[in-house]
Amino acid sequence: MYRWLDExxxxxxxxxxxxxxxxxxxxxxxxxxxxxxxxxxxxxxxVFLSFNYEPSTRLIKHLGKEVPAAYASVLYIDSxxxxxxxxxxxxxxxxxMIAAAFxxxxxxxxxxxxxxxxxxxxxxxxxxxxxxxxxxxxxxxxPFDAFSVTATQIGYGIGASMPYxxxxxxxxxxxxxxxxxxxxxxxxxxxxxxxxxxxxxxIGAHMLVMLKQKHTQPAYAExxxxxxxxxVPMMPQQGFMMGVLFLLYLxxxxxxxxxxxxxxxxxxxxxxxxTPAVKPDWYFIWIYGILQIIPGDxxxSxxxxxxMNSEFIGGVMIPGILGVVAVLxxxxxxRKTKLRYxxxxxxxxxxxxxxFALLAFMLTTTLAGWKEEFGFSNGQxxxxxxxxxxxxxxxxxxxxxxxxxxxxxxxxxxx
Amino acid sequence: MYRNDTVLPFFGILFGxxxxxxxxxxxxxxxxxxxHTPEELSVGQLGLITFGIVFFxxxxxxxxxxxxxGSELRPGKHEPPGGVVPMVVIFLLVLLLAGLSxxxxxxxxxxxxxGPVKPxxxxxxxxxxxxxxxxxxxxxxxxxxxxxxxxxxxxxxxxW
Ligand code: HEM
Numbered sequence: 001m002y003r004w005l006d007e008x009x010x011x012x013x014x015x016x017x018x019x020x021x022x023x024x025x026x027x028x029x030x031x032x033x034x035x036x037x038x039x040x041x042x043x044x045x046x047v048f049l050s051f052n053y054e055p056s057t058r059l060i061k062h063l064g065k066e067v068p069a070a071y072a073s074v075l076y077i078d079s080x081x082x083x084x085x086x087x088x089x090x091x092x093x094x095x096x097m098i099a100a101a102f103x104x105x106x107x108x109x110x111x112x113x114x115x116x117x118x119x120x121x122x123x124x125x126x127x128x129x130x131x132x133x134x135x136x137x138x139x140x141x142x143p144f145d146a147f148s149v150t151a152t153q154i155g156y157g158i159g160a161s162m163p164y165x166x167x168x169x170x171x172x173x174x175x176x177x178x179x180x181x182x183x184x185x186x187x188x189x190x191x192x193x194x195x196x197x198x199x200x201x202x203i204g205a206h207m208l209v210m211l212k213q214k215h216t217q218p219a220y221a222e223x224x225x226x227x228x229x230x231x232v233p234m235m236p237q238q239g240f241m242m243g244v245l246f247l248l249y250l251x252x253x254x255x256x257x258x259x260x261x262x263x264x265x266x267x268x269x270x271x272x273x274x275t276p277a278v279k280p281d282w283y284f285i286w287i288y289g290i291l292q293i294i295p296g297d298x299x300x301s302x303x304x305x306x307x308m309n310s311e312f313i314g315g316v317m318i319p320g321i322l323g324v325v326a327v328l329x330x331x332x333x334x335r336k337t338k339l340r341y342x343x344x345x346x347x348x349x350x351x352x353x354x355x356f357a358l359l360a361f362m363l364t365t366t367l368a369g370w371k372e373e374f375g376f377s378n379g380q381x382x383x384x385x386x387x388x389x390x391x392x393x394x395x396x397x398x399x400x401x402x403x404x405x406x407x408x409x410x411x412x413x414x415x
Numbered sequence: 416m417y418r419n420d421t422v423l424p425f426f427g428i429l430f431g432x433x434x435x436x437x438x439x440x441x442x443x444x445x446x447x448x449x450x451h452t453p454e455e456l457s458v459g460q461l462g463l464i465t466f467g468i469v470f471f472x473x474x475x476x477x478x479x480x481x482x483x484x485g486s487e488l489r490p491g492k493h494e495p496p497g498g499v500v501p502m503v504v505i506f507l508l509v510l511l512l513a514g515l516s517x518x519x520x521x522x523x524x525x526x527x528x529x530g531p532v533k534p535x536x537x538x539x540x541x542x543x544x545x546x547x548x549x550x551x552x553x554x555x556x557x558x559x560x561x562x563x564x565x566x567x568x569x570x571x572x573x574x575w
Pocket of ligand 1: 214
């Protein structure tokens with residue numbers, strides 16, 4: 001069999017060239033793989049969901065009640081023997097893909113792997129993170145229960161608040177002012193076809209660029225094989241590790257997703273006229289939190305009748321500034337030599353501390369999303385956000401400096 | 416970060432479990448406020464458990480990687496130890512796998528013909544099957560797969 005295929009496809013050449021490619025080994029490299037396996041799981045469970053889901057808000061009779069067809073079809077999925085678990089795995093994996101991509105980004109950041117020559121992959125990665133969030137958001141609107149409709153409206157409002165093109169973008173995605181009859185079919189097509197295709201293409205490009213540029217290596221490799229790539233072959237070793245990780249991923253996610261059904265539509269019920277108290281998904285809460293603590297009636301007039309309102313300033317501009325800084329980062333932090341080895345976070349106290357401060361900022365603005373429940377005032381929350389962000393920077397910097405000492409000037413040496 | 420050690424994976428697992436416990440306490444708190452146990456997770460619980468899962472996975476695969484691949488690679492071929500005990504372990508795991516899979520198929524058939532089976536049972540059974548498969552791969556790789564560490568030129572022709 002192998003001989004037969006080999007004679008026709010020169011498999012042994014493929015083996016020599018690709019399957020013996022060396023993969024450096026370090027635990028932090030698995031974060032990107034976890035993200036990738038979450039995506040693969042999403043595609044596989046998504047196929048099952050798309051077989052049974054009905055993208056329509058037309059009202060139909062279900063157990064004597066008039067409910068949207070989309071909502072009824074999700075109830076049907078949940079009634080299948082393994083259906084509720086697979087739908088829950090899909091929801092959990094979406095969450096995990098975003099969380100893992102974010103932690104993967106932090107690892108790239110603190111190990112300096114965004115630097116020359118890896119700027120392109122850093123940009124591709126940012127696009128991937130943004131697209132994952134958007135894809136997840138479109139998926140959230142599909143079950144069309146009371147919870148998902150309200151959460152989608154919050155997001156729609158933020159998108160529509162962009163001056164000049166906001167309305168246009170939101171209506172492009174939702175086929176008019178959400179929710180219309182056209183919203184669900186439009187969002188459905190984006191969510192199951194175009195966004196996943198784009199994600200797959202971008203992930204493919206991300207991997208190709210990495211293969212071409214070679215992965216960064218743990219710093220000890222410089223002593224073992226200077227200037228070379230020290231690693232295990234793609235097949236069998238790296239393949240085994242990926243298999244282990246994928247199976248372990250599925251084991252943990254099936255356990256959690258089976259035990260806690262992520263989005264129990266039966267509990268939320270079909271959409272009603274009165275809006276339930278709903279928060280957006282957790283990855284939006286830091287933005288939602290910022291919106292809670294800035295005055296709700298800000299208005300900055302722009303030429304041609306456009307305005308920047310509070311929703312835009314809190315929901316688009318502040319995350320936008322972070323995004324722009326992220327895009328520019330590899331071009332500001334330049335170096336002439338090529339980066340081959342992961343940098344040690346402790347040898348770059350400023351960068352590492354800024355990363356921690358960014359985390360503190362996001363955690364405290366997320367806390368602000370629970371302003372009402374905790375009974376905080378705006379002043380208190382501002383104080384918490386600003387003080388913890390600055391304090392985190394200072395404490396982290398001081399700890400690194402006093403424990404590992406100042407980094408040498410110029411090229412950071414290995415400890 | 417200098418080598419493939421288990422410092423960060425240790426904290427990964429610690430964080431993972433701590434976040435999960437936070438979500439659990441959060442649930443208890445919500446239950447007390449609501450006077451009953453809510454049927455759905457709050458957004459906050461979802462977020463905490465999500466990060467808990469990622470940290471836990473990172474920690475677990477970190478430990479597995481350190482055990483299977485070592486903390487520093489050394490170029491050359493390394494023969495696997497092999498042995499009777501791992502062989503027996505693999506045999507028992509395969510038996511367990513067959514048993515669990517049979518149970519799973521039965522549960523699906525039962526769900527189709529007799530009525531709903533609890534999602535929690537189905538999910539946990541699937542998780543058990545997958546966990547056994549993970550262990551099988553780990554043991555097989557550790558004791559029966561020859562290791563090789565390559566030193567590759569940075570300007571290899573792959574992929575172009
Ligand atoms: C959302 C989907 C994403 C997937 C599926 C993905 C997947 C991967 C994988 C599997 C690797 C190789 C292993 C590793 O280093 O972890 C990798 C490397 C890399 N990723 Fe991502 N990634 C994603 C998002 C991102 C993000 C958000 C960034 C940063 C903005 C990023 C930047 C990079 C860089 C610079 C590398 C090369 C690392 C090195 O050579 O050390 N990626 N990615």
